[in-house]
Structure formats: structure tokens, C-alpha cells
Amino acid sequence: MVAFPSCQTALNIFEARYRVLFNTLLAGEDGLDEELIQREAKHVGSKQFGMCYHNDSGMASIGTILRIDTHVHLPDGRLFVVNQGMERFRVLKVLQQKPVLMCLVEILDEEEDGPAEFESAKELRQLFKELLILNAKIKQRDPTKAPEQLDAWQPREVSYYIASLIAESPTHQQIMLEEDSTSKRMQLQRDLLAGSVSYLRARVALEGAFSAPEAVKDAGEAASPASAVQMDEG
Numbered sequence: 001m002v003a004f005p006s007c008q009t010a011l012n013i014f015e016a017r018y019r020v021l022f023n024t025l026l027a028g029e030d031g032l033d034e035e036l037i038q039r040e041a042k043h044v045g046s047k048q049f050g051m052c053y054h055n056d057s058g059m060a061s062i063g064t065i066l067r068i069d070t071h072v073h074l075p076d077g078r079l080f081v082v083n084q085g086m087e088r089f090r091v092l093k094v095l096q097q098k099p100v101l102m103c104l105v106e107i108l109d110e111e112e113d114g115p116a117e118f119e120s121a122k123e124l125r126q127l128f129k130e131l132l133i134l135n136a137k138i139k140q141r142d143p144t145k146a147p148e149q150l151d152a153w154q155p156r157e158v159s160y161y162i163a164s165l166i167a168e169s170p171t172h173q174q175i176m177l178e179e180d181s182t183s184k185r186m187q188l189q190r191d192l193l194a195g196s197v198s199y200l201r202a203r204v205a206l207e208g209a210f211s212a213p214e215a216v217k218d219a220g221e222a223a224s225p226a227s228a229v230q231m232d233e234g
Helices: 016-025 115-139 155-165 170-178 182-209 213-220
Strands: 008-013 048-055 058-073 079-096 102-107
Touching (some): 008 016, 016 048, 048 079, 048 170, 058 170, 115 155, 115 182, 155 170, 155 182, 170 182
Antiparallel strands (some): 008 079, 048 058, 058 079
């Protein structure tokens, strides 16, 4: 899983060492396992932690600072936490491996958005909204609504939100997280969304041209570049 600034990341905390960590981070809140809180820890009650993508090759050096927004303590001791992405960071040094990873990090500066980024963000919003409409037509249901704040977000925030929806692979998402340039990040996303929209336009036209159910089914089984973007199935 790759977390992004300006985006929410939900986590189900069940492993013992992470239950200790998150109860400690949430110290001072209601509904916690008080006996798990490490009162002497520097991060007690901070509600902030870092998250880096990890795979078989190891841990990525660029991650995101997350702030715990809401939490639910479940009867079996698990914690369900919803976290807000804050800033990107780079790992400088691993200080502790166990029981949980502790690192020295530096916060990464972000470029200021200029006219070119605002224009690219406008195009991304339009492509994303059209993708929602076309996807709904294919699935014969009401369109999923884009977030109300999408039009108010700054270009950098738009680029991180779109990146959080890319379902192609976490590795692809990590590439977007590590990209320092908002403009370059949005160019990658524009290419993906434009390809998805072009495919869905053609598919909608094809399904409209064929009334036979089997013909529609066969068309729907074709490989789809639209799968690059994770749509809400709810």
C-alpha cells in the first residue's frame, strides 16, 4: 500500500506490536487499551507516523507522514484507523528495526504550483469526471460522484488524489509519489486517464451499436486500459 499527501489511508491494526504503537500514538483519546500505551515513548500522543511502501525488494526510501484522524477500538483489541496524508519524507537512517521500524527522516519540499500546473489539473479533473460517467454507463448504474472538494484542490493535491486511485500496481504508485515535479506527475496521469477514457468511449459506442446481449458480453471481456484506474464498486 502506498500512502499519499492530501489523501486518506485506512488501516486495520491487528498485529500486537502495531497495537502497542497505535495505542501509544493515540494516548489521551478515549477507547484505548491503556495497558498497551508506552508512556515513556517520544511519540506518545503525537497521532503521527510515517508509512513507506514495502515489497520483496525491501522498503522504499520515500514515504508519507500520516496523521490519525479517526479511530475505532474493536472488541477483539483491533484498531481501525483512518489517516490523513500530510507530507512526503525521505528516510535518511534506520534507527531501530524492532519491534517497529524507527527512522531518521527529512521532509521533502514541494514545488509551487504555477499556471501550467493549474491548466493540467483542470484537464485531469475533466478526464476523471468523464471516466466516472463512462464507467457508470458500462455498468448501467448511477455515476459515482467525484469528491466535492476536487474542484477546490490545488494541482498538487489533485495529482496525489489521482495517483491514489491508480490500480495498476503499488510500484507505479510509488513512482508517482517519488516524482518531485507536480507537472511530470500529472503528465503520467493524463496519459493514463486519456487512454482509459478513449477505451470506454469506444466501448460505450460499441455496446450501443450491438443490441444482442452476447455481443455486448464479448465486447466487455476485452482487455481494458481502463483497469489502470480503480473505480468505486460500491
